[in-house]
Amino acid sequence: MALNIYKNPEIANKYSATLKKRAGLCLFDEYYLEKNISQNTKVLDLGCGTGRHLIKFGNITDITGVDISPRMIEIANKALDKNNISAKTIVGDILNIDKFFKDVRFDTILMMYHTFGSIVPYNNRVLLLKKIKSILKKDGNLIFHVHNRNHLKNLKFLLDTYWNNKFEIGDKLVTDGELKGAVIHFFSKRELERILDLAGFKIAELINLELPNEKKQINNFKKLFNTGGFIIKACQKKL
Numbered sequence: 001m002a003l004n005i006y007k008n009p010e011i012a013n014k015y016s017a018t019l020k021k022r023a024g025l026c027l028f029d030e031y032y033l034e035k036n037i038s039q040n041t042k043v044l045d046l047g048c049g050t051g052r053h054l055i056k057f058g059n060i061t062d063i064t065g066v067d068i069s070p071r072m073i074e075i076a077n078k079a080l081d082k083n084n085i086s087a088k089t090i091v092g093d094i095l096n097i098d099k100f101f102k103d104v105r106f107d108t109i110l111m112m113y114h115t116f117g118s119i120v121p122y123n124n125r126v127l128l129l130k131k132i133k134s135i136l137k138k139d140g141n142l143i144f145h146v147h148n149r150n151h152l153k154n155l156k157f158l159l160d161t162y163w164n165n166k167f168e169i170g171d172k173l174v175t176d177g178e179l180k181g182a183v184i185h186f187f188s189k190r191e192l193e194r195i196l197d198l199a200g201f202k203i204a205e206l207i208n209l210e211l212p213n214e215k216k217q218i219n220n221f222k223k224l225f226n227t228g229g230f231i232i233k234a235c236q237k238k239l
């Protein structure tokens with residue numbers, strides 16, 4: 001169900017307009033990735049959308065983007081061509097990455113702006129993390145963003161979704177707009193620790209992002225009640 005929804009070209013058209021309109025929305029994650037991505041490394045961007053990371057890192061790294069939406073990839077490819085930036089793109093489901101990259105290992109795998117939350121149900125998220133681990137270099141990092149479910153503003157929709165539709169705790173059923181019918185998962189810190197551990201990862205760094213726009217990091221006591229989302233850097237557990 002959810003997969004067909006993300007293939008709708010309207011979502012891609014709206015997404016690029018939103019990124020333009022809300023300049024600064026992803027300010028912190030751009031700064032964070034600049035610090036964490038080295039030149040001349042192999043990078044994979046899962047759910048790359050309209051390609052903002054491909055554009056930013058295309059000329060200094062060997063970067064590939066995968067997205068299920070043909071229109072997202074079309075917009076990304078046009079921007080890459082226009083700016084003469086080299087990056088590879090693939091239209092496909094990120095749950096199939098093991099098939100796309102049989103003999104390739106990446107230094108850094110990205111999954112930004114709540115792409116991981118589009119993967120439902122829980123078993124698919126575990127499967128995806130295991131597949132990510134299988135194509136990551138032993139000393140490589142997975143960097144991803146998710147929304148925090150433990151915020152009062154989320155309480156109503158989380159309870160509504162759970163009681164009325166019997167989805168998993170943390171799932172939000174989108175009830176209007178072009179994403180209507182999609183289920184997006186919101187995470188707790190504890191849940192992230194558990195699911196990463198199960199897939200063979202540990203958290204190397206966890207950043208709390210401040211509401212309303214999640215464009216700033218919070219370090220002080222406010223993070224207890226004002227965290228809108230997290231950026232997580234995960235590395236493989238030593239065996």
Ligand SMILES: C[S@@+](CC[C@H](N)C(=O)[O-])C[C@H]1O[C@@H](n2cnc3c(N)ncnc32)[C@H](O)[C@@H]1O
Binds near residue numbers: 048050118
């Ligand atoms: C909110 S956008 C984020 C785009 C990009 N990561 C960014 O930071 O700007 C989520 C993206 O995930 C993609 N997506 C959702 N489920 C997917 C799947 N199963 N396989 C590949 N891409 C998927 C959507 O098409 C969409 O482009």
